[in-house]
Amino acid sequence: MLRPVCVMLALVVSAALAPAAQPQAHSPTQADEDIARIVGYSMTRGGALAFLETLSDTVGGRITGSPESRAAAELILKTLKDAGIDSAHLEEYDLTSQWRHGSATGEVISPVKRAILIGSYGWVPGTPGPIEVPVTDFGPIGDERASIPARVHGAAVIVDLRSGGSSSTYVGARAIIARRLAEAGASAMFIVSDKPDRMVYTSAFGFYPRAPLPVISIASEDAAFLRRLIAKGDVKVRLDVQNSFPGPGKERNVVADIKGSAPSEMVLLCAHFDSWDPAQGANDNGAGVAAVLEAARIFKLLRIQPKHTIRFVFFSGEEQLSNGSRAYVEQHKDELEKIRAVFNVDSGAHPPTGFAIHGRQDMEAISKILLKPLAPLGADRVFLDADFDSDQETFIVAGLPIYSLRVDPQDYDARHHTIIDTFERVDPRMLAIHTAVMAVAGYSFANAEQRPGRRLSPSEVQELLKRTGLEQLYQLEYSAEKPQ
Numbered sequence: 001m002l003r004p005v006c007v008m009l010a011l012v013v014s015a016a017l018a019p020a021a022q023p024q025a026h027s028p029t030q031a032d033e034d035i036a037r038i039v040g041y042s043m044t045r046g047g048a049l050a051f052l053e054t055l056s057d058t059v060g061g062r063i064t065g066s067p068e069s070r071a072a073a074e075l076i077l078k079t080l081k082d083a084g085i086d087s088a089h090l091e092e093y094d095l096t097s098q099w100r101h102g103s104a105t106g107e108v109i110s111p112v113k114r115a116i117l118i119g120s121y122g123w124v125p126g127t128p129g130p131i132e133v134p135v136t137d138f139g140p141i142g143d144e145r146a147s148i149p150a151r152v153h154g155a156a157v158i159v160d161l162r163s164g165g166s167s168s169t170y171v172g173a174r175a176i177i178a179r180r181l182a183e184a185g186a187s188a189m190f191i192v193s194d195k196p197d198r199m200v201y202t203s204a205f206g207f208y209p210r211a212p213l214p215v216i217s218i219a220s221e222d223a224a225f226l227r228r229l230i231a232k233g234d235v236k237v238r239l240d241v242q243n244s245f246p247g248p249g250k251e252r253n254v255v256a257d258i259k260g261s262a263p264s265e266m267v268l269l270c271a272h273f274d275s276w277d278p279a280q281g282a283n284d285n286g287a288g289v290a291a292v293l294e295a296a297r298i299f300k301l302l303r304i305q306p307k308h309t310i311r312f313v314f315f316s317g318e319e320q321l322s323n324g325s326r327a328y329v330e331q332h333k334d335e336l337e338k339i340r341a342v343f344n345v346d347s348g349a350h351p352p353t354g355f356a357i358h359g360r361q362d363m364e365a366i367s368k369i370l371l372k373p374l375a376p377l378g379a380d381r382v383f384l385d386a387d388f389d390s391d392q393e394t395f396i397v398a399g400l401p402i403y404s405l406r407v408d409p410q411d412y413d414a415r416h417h418t419i420i421d422t423f424e425r426v427d428p429r430m431l432a433i434h435t436a437v438m439a440v441a442g443y444s445f446a447n448a449e450q451r452p453g454r455r456l457s458p459s460e461v462q463e464l465l466k467r468t469g470l471e472q473l474y475q476l477e478y479s480a481e482k483p484q
């Protein structure tokens with residue numbers, strides 16, 4: 001893959017020259033030199049790609065709490081240590097609820113006999129052995145508080161969350177409907193997959209620590225088939241979903257520092273390493289882990305010492321309830337004031353566009369200045385909108401300045417949490433650019449004269465959540481650990 005890398009490097013170099021149409025008036029500063037070396041190594045070393053291949057092919061899918069998740073943490077740790085980053089270590093935390101992903105099979109048994117393509121959501125129970133139940137169609141969710149018909153009792157219920165125009169967020173509506181169907185005695189909830197090519201989807205958002213009934217993704221083609229049958233009469237399916245909950249367990253984050261020359265403050269570069277297991281978790285979020293890890297190795301290799309410390313944090317548990325980042329914030333609560341900024345990458349390796357600052361208007365002007373070195377990489381835009389889509393939620397709630405990498409998502413959504421989140425679909429050039437973007441962001445913020453923003457007080461955080469429309473999701477996620 002030498003050629004594409006060379007072509008891309010030429011593009012990056014020409015892009016770098018573009019804004020400075022007028023000749024540079026001054027000779028390069030130390031920062032100019034450092035950034036040029038960081039970007040050069042990011043583009044030419046191939047380190048992120050090599051690590052991602054190892055992670056994808058030797059560990060593969062890594063569900064939180066699984067032996068594969070432990071293996072991933074140990075691989076990250078070993079890779080950092082091998083690079084000479086002696087500060088690298090594991091930080092263990094308690095996981096309230098472990099989950100084992102068993103097989104999920106389904107077939108229509110009446111009026112015809114036909115296998116259907118299904119897949120389990122995460123942190124949902126299995127069926128009590130194989131069950132034979134009627135199927136009923138709940139249809140699109142217009143309002144998750146609408147009355148639940150009696151016919152759902154004992155049935156597998158098809159629910160369409162795609163086109164409902166629900167009053168709540170997608171995740172919120174899904175969790176609320178699951179609870180209400182369970183209360184009404186439904187045997188299972190079929191959520192119609194919005195993936196192409198008969199693929200199913202998985203997620204645990206809104207279900208951790210334990211969903212109230214088996215929640216099952218059904219391929220849209222198979223749901224359409226069931227609906228055609230239902231239109232003509234009664235339909236029965238046989239379902240066998242074999243998930244289990246082994247109880248509480250342990251998980252771990254991996255943390256490593258490139259120590260600053262004046263290490264009174266720090267910048268965090270973060271990515272989550274847990275994934276789903278129908279595939280390799282290559283783009284979500286092996287790519288982010290590989291970029292952040294390679295950034296750490298490049299600082300070490302080039303002996304670049306920033307003014308303030310750059311800390312590299314690899315979280316587990318993101319896919320459940322951002323458990324890893326929550327544990328980090330709890331375990332490091334005495335040093336949160338030292339954090340200048342947190343950078344999180346969980347976007348897939350697609351063309352970068354900039355960073356979301358999640359409603360922090362107070363950080364907008366200064367962020368535009370501090371992100372300037374990322375202009376040649378196309379990653380200097382500042383987005384004000386806020387989301388809870390990854391570990392940023394933990395840092396938003398903690399009131400810290402948090403930057404989430406934004407990209408042009410291309411086909412990200414079609415692959416996300418499916419059987420095709422595999423290594424060879426990750427674009428090596430974009431992975432190299434993400435490495436450069438994260439490293440340069442860390443470098444610039446760690447060397448900046450001023451901090452991008454202050455830590456918000458708890459009441460200011462609540463005001464921010466209200467203003468950005470995240471309040472309902474916050475209530476759902478921050479009450480989720482309560483027993484159900």
Ligand SMILES: [Zn+2]
Nearest residue numbers: 284285346390
């Ligand atoms: Zn992710």
